[in-house]
Amino acid sequence: MDVLSEVVRSVRIGSAGARVIRQSGAWGLRFPAFAGSGFHIVTHGTCWLITEHADPVALSPGDVVLTLTGAAHGLAATPSALADLPPVVMGPFPPAPGPYDVEFVCGAYRLAHGRVPQYFRALPDPITVTPDHDGHPGLPALIDLLRADVSGPGLGAGATLPALLDLVLVHALRQWHHATGRPETDDPAVAIVLREIHDDPGRPWTVGRLSEIAGLTRAAFTKRFTRAVGQPPMGYVISSRLQRGAQLLRQTDAPLAAIARQVGYSTEFAFSSAFRREYGVPPSRFRRLPFSPELGDGTSG
Known part of the structure; x- marks a missing residue:
């Protein structure tokens, strides 16, 4: 087993969760820091990734935001300051009905005990990954599977969700390593x-x-x-x-x-x-x- 796959699997001891979120108009959400690892995937529309110490980053459909150590961040319709965004409300709620401007899928492993693996703590947080449909066709396919899996209740969700979270994290990190030319370790x-x-x-x-x-x-x-x-x-x-x-x-x-x-x-x-x-x-x-x-x-x- 390669190092990256094993490290990703190590965070599976946390609680696995995933949500579809839809927004319209002048919206913004702040995701507070948490103990764990997760991601957002833009599946429709555009938005901006907001962090405390870096310029806003424009996101388009297919883009993935990895928060490997649970760093505080935000998503918004327009560039803004992280502190100005309202905190996201937590809970098992379905996505808002009706028309929407943007949709994204959130997935995370939340750790009640222990720490995020050192491998993740040595990487930037957050990381953005733009889809490479030719070089890495597996990631878009996984995104489609995950969106379908979390869009409604279904048999076997308890078994499929952790597996899909694992695969999305592994494939997104592999693509990031390939795009940046950064190996699993520089040594x-x-x-x-x-x-x-x-x-x-x-x-x-x-x-x-x-x-x-x-x-x-x-x-x-x-x-x-x-x-x-x-x-x-x-x-x-x-x-x-x-x-x-x-x-x-x-x-x-x-x-x-x-x-x-x-x-x-x-x-x-x-x-x-x-x-x-x-x-x-x-x-x-x-x-x-x-x-x-x-x-x-x-x-x-």
């Missing part, structure tokens, strides 16, 4: 190590073993890895193990001791202690937490 030696860690986070990794894979001395590897990823090698290994553990807690009924062994902890107690430090709750409670997705209803009141 090929680090990229090799990241793939090894994500393929098997439970392996008994050491800095020495990772540096051998990179073909570097321990000191050179640690310096380059920390510069490229934003945290030391073993800190990243621990985060990857706990993210995989959180996925298994959410997606399987495996006993806690089995999950602990699978992600590299010799005992259930050691895993539970590390998990609680990272996510703020013990694994058993994390597994019982309900999903409660909320996305904006597209109104400004």
